[in-house]
Amino acid sequence: MNRITPSATRKIVLVTGASGGIGEATARHLAAEGHHVVLGARRTDRLDALVTELTEAGHRAESAQLDVTDRASVEAFVSGALERHGRVDVLVNNAGIMPLSFMEELRVDEWDQMIDVNLRGVLYGIAAVLPTMGERRSGHIINVASTGGHRVDPTGVVYCATKFAVRAVSDGLRQETPDIRVTVVSPGLTKTELTHSGGNAAQQDAVRSALDAVGIDSSAIARAIGYAIAQPDDVNVNEVVVQGTAQL
Secondary structure (H helix, E strand, C coil), rough: CCCCCCCCCEEEEEEEECCHHHHHHHHHHHHCCCCEEEEEEECHHHHHHHHHHHHHHHCEEEEEECCCCCCHHHHHHHHHHHHHHCCCEEEEEEECCCCCCCCCCCCHHHHHHHHHHHHHHHHHHHHHHHHHHHHHHCCCEEEECHHCCCCCCCCCHHHHHHHHHHHHHHHHHHHCCCEEEEEEEECCCCEEEEEHCCHHHHHHHHHHHHHHHHCECCHEEEEHHHHHHHHHCCCCCCCCECCCCCCC
């Protein structure tokens, strides 16, 4: 049985990178919890299919094309939600990429892409929602980092650097904005499409093998995000680290 959230506590939740993986799982979980989800990603065909599925199940969902590396696209995504609903209660900055390779391979274009998506995209999202959340003195920004933001592994140096930065940005923002909740969710090895594009093929294959052995389902991360959102307004979940029991 789906949980029905009273209208007084139903939140307008924006989710980036919602066409697959953790973003899709988060959309499903929060919609089932009774929240109104606004989903953004580049793959609009997947978004449209997900919105259709959710609305046919009686949930509240809508979508818009979104490229988190384009500041104007992020601003349009947020302003569209504001125009339709009058507020944004929660932003889930989830979009991310992880092309793994050794530094000596000098895949500089992929380094730039990770910085653009994993860090700059988070900053663009924050910049787009912060003014109205500040005016309302209410809101919740959830940034998806990684256990790679707690330790550095070979082949993941730049990826880890972006996730360390996301954690730093999040903690600083939390301290600066006492009326706005800020949460970092750091997934461990999670079964998503992160390893399906770019990077060193052998290293990406190795990670996929590890995922088969100890990876967890993206729904586990979605539940952690739902937990943080469900806390009272005066309770901030600073960070949640979620990984498989067998992951070192």
